[in-house]
Amino acid sequence: MNTTSKIFYIIGTFFLVVGIVYGVLSHGSEPMGIEPVGAIALPGAFAMSFMIAAYTGFKAKSFPGRPDDDHDAEVEAEAGVQGSFAPYSWWPLWTSLGAAMVFLGVAVGWWLSTFGIILAMYGVIGWVLEFSRGQHAH
Incomplete structure (x- = not known):
């Protein structure tokens, strides 16, 4: 790295x-x-x-x-499992749409960036907590 x-x-x-x-x-x-x-x-x-x-x-x-x-x-030294990724997750879509709205807001108007930040935060929180089942899960 x-x-x-x-x-x-x-x-x-x-x-x-x-x-x-x-x-x-x-x-x-x-x-x-x-x-x-x-x-x-x-x-x-x-x-x-x-x-x-x-x-x-x-x-x-x-x-x-x-x-x-x-x-x-x-080349074989890098072979193996590279990570664990969630199949069929919708959270990256909401995160990327929020990020796109933030960057579009820089060009169009700052009010759009506000909505983009909210949507991006919603997507990131959902993505991070996607596999969280709570504190008392078995």
Whole structure:
């Protein structure tokens, strides 16, 4: 996972540099002084990239010796179970629709982002608690 965190650090650094250049070059082209969508989207992409990089970096300490960090590893070293995924789950649909509404709200109007945040939170909570049967389940 060290490789993954390095890749996301590189991507985040790219978004940081592009965001700074974009802010400098677009300053004064809008009536308010700065173009609002790019001024929010590029630092947001920088923050999300660094958040993923930090998470995978912390997890790399818990799982040392992953095949993707070994330069001499064979393809077969990554074989096996990759995770447990819920079949036929509707929660990713609601989560993605909420996220789409949030991003569309940046371009259309902030009121739409409010509804998107509510829908996305509903989807994420339902997705996380999909297999929860309560505190006293047997």
